[in-house]
Amino acid sequence: MSKYLGYNSLIRYGLGIIFIANALAAFFAPDELIEIIKNSFVASLLPVSPRVFVGVVIGLNDSIVGLLLISGFATRRVALWATMWIVGVIIIIAKPLDMLEHSGLLFMSAALVLGDTYPAAKKLYQCSECGLSYEDKIWKDKCEAWCKKHHTCHVEITRRAVKNKS
Numbered sequence: 001m002s003k004y005l006g007y008n009s010l011i012r013y014g015l016g017i018i019f020i021a022n023a024l025a026a027f028f029a030p031d032e033l034i035e036i037i038k039n040s041f042v043a044s045l046l047p048v049s050p051r052v053f054v055g056v057v058i059g060l061n062d063s064i065v066g067l068l069l070i071s072g073f074a075t076r077r078v079a080l081w082a083t084m085w086i087v088g089v090i091i092i093i094a095k096p097l098d099m100l101e102h103s104g105l106l107f108m109s110a111a112l113v114l115g116d117t118y119p120a121a122k123k124l125y126q127c128s129e130c131g132l133s134y135e136d137k138i139w140k141d142k143c144e145a146w147c148k149k150h151h152t153c154h155v156e157i158t159r160r161a162v163k164n165k166s
């Protein structure tokens, strides 16, 4: 599969587009975001007005995170930051339905953080005579020995073969 269409890339594009969309909202239609910030506990903690915070901090953060996700640069670190950012957003919005909706994004960012640690596909051993694949080299050797000698497959051996994916 093309590396641009692997699971990892598709999740990056999905999450990246959501961040870009939110950045565009922060730049061009910030009223709803400003309202959310005004009504949250962070309003009193901000050193700047909610309007500046939305336009500068949220707008810049979300566009940078979105572009980095789509480009695939430092995916794990960016995804880790995105995870913390989304948790912060969930705490700030404090509306059950919106919180539920945003928590869905956490699964996407978690998938990107964990992505590289998933075990790689298992190495398979292939019989050079009949082409069947085995997880175990011993069975591949047995298959090969049998196939070479008899030019036919042995059911007791081939039932241990891994189904060929092509």
Ligand SMILES: [Zn+2]
Pocket: 127, 128, 129, 130, 131, 132, 143, 144, 147, 153
């Ligand atoms: Zn064989």
